[in-house]
Amino acid sequence: MGNFFKRHFKIITAMIAVLLFIQIPVTYAANLSDLKSKQQQVEQQKKELNSQINQKSSAIKSNESKQKQLLAQIDKLIDQISKTNQEIKQVENEIGQANQEIAALKEKIEALQKKIDERNALLEERARALQANGSVSFLDVLLGANSFVDFIDRFSAVNTLIDADRQIIREQKEDQKQLEDQKVVLENTKRKLEEKQNQLKNLKASLDSQKQEKNKLIAELEKEQQKLLSEKKLLEKQYSEYLEISQDLENQIAELQRQQLSKAQSSGNLPVSSSGFMKPTNGVLTSGYGWRNLGYGPEFHYGVDLANRAGTPVLASADGVVTYASALSTYGNVIMVTHNINGQIYTTLYAHLRAFNVGVGDVVKQGQQIGEMGATGRATGPHLHFEVHIGTWRGQKAGVQNPLNYISL
Incomplete structure (x- = not known):
């Protein structure tokens, strides 16, 4: 009873x-x-x-x-x-x-x-x-x-x-x-x-x-x-x-x-760049973009996972301005940076971070450290989940792209 x-x-x-x-x-x-x-x-x-x-x-x-x-x-x-x-x-x-x-x-x-x-x-x-x-x-x-x-x-x-x-x-x-x-x-x-x-x-x-x-x-x-x-x-x-x-x-x-x-x-705080994107951290690709099954049913993976030890520096993939720096659902600690590359607006997302080095409104340069790799949110180990979206971030699905079309490993 x-x-x-x-x-x-x-x-x-x-x-x-x-x-x-x-x-x-x-x-x-x-x-x-x-x-x-x-x-x-x-x-x-x-x-x-x-x-x-x-x-x-x-x-x-x-x-x-x-x-x-x-x-x-x-x-x-x-x-x-x-x-x-x-x-x-x-x-x-x-x-x-x-x-x-x-x-x-x-x-x-x-x-x-x-x-x-x-x-x-x-x-x-x-x-x-x-x-x-x-x-x-x-x-x-x-x-x-x-x-x-x-x-x-x-x-x-x-x-x-x-x-x-x-x-x-x-x-x-x-x-x-x-x-x-x-x-x-x-x-x-x-x-x-x-x-x-x-x-x-x-x-x-x-x-x-x-x-x-x-x-x-x-x-x-x-x-x-x-x-x-x-x-x-x-x-x-x-x-x-x-x-x-x-x-x-x-x-x-x-x-x-x-x-x-x-x-x-x-x-005029949003820098304009023509150099494209760079690899955001030093890590091994452990999960690609697209459908996958981690044991609890099939799901669509909206980015790529790059794994390394906790604390590995996470870098801005391109010049831009920080538009989000906080926890977000199963992503754990997240930073979003919005970019203007050759007149096209992009937003990159960096998830599962252990620490932040920037805050909302900060202007960052390509290669600048913005955070540290961690395992916050739904993660089985330290890694960086990296996404690329065309336009501003409006959820996982909006304008999402395969990051490997923009960066080289």
């Missing part, structure tokens, strides 16, 4: 600042000093807004990354849930098959037990008959025999019949035991299958719960993403408004420079 209010407090503060600039027209600025002061404030606001926009962009990118990770995890969970459902179905089929086999065994056991019971009843009946008749039956068998051999044959026949019955009973009991053992095995198998079924159902419930939780996180991230996009859009709108204010200030600075140039011309 605290972060929420902090974010919105910054946005509201930026909006109030924009409104204040809009409500106090920059045309009320009395002089170049006022314009410079306001421009510095605007550039600071632009810098802060740009930083906030970058933070929002980073947060949006991070949010998108989290959503992608969660979606990948959800896809994995869906696959696991599908696989678990298939395993549950397979186990249920196996349990059903085991139940059928157990039921069939039960029927066999019952049928076999019935036969055993019937055979036991028959044997018991025979045993009771033999016991009731006792020796009489034995004597009958003995006395009824025609000979001793006949007696042995009769006695063996009775014993054989009894032994046969007993063998059948033993085999039936063995079959019954085997069926009982099979039934125990099947019941154990069924129990294990049921345990596995329960484990799979618990796993599925856990997977479903995880999926619901991740869907909830996705919904929260999507809501946060909408808020971030909305806040970024608002910041970009504010930045656009500051750009318009900045452009208005640049136009007014250019107008004041034109007025100063007009005064210089009318008073």
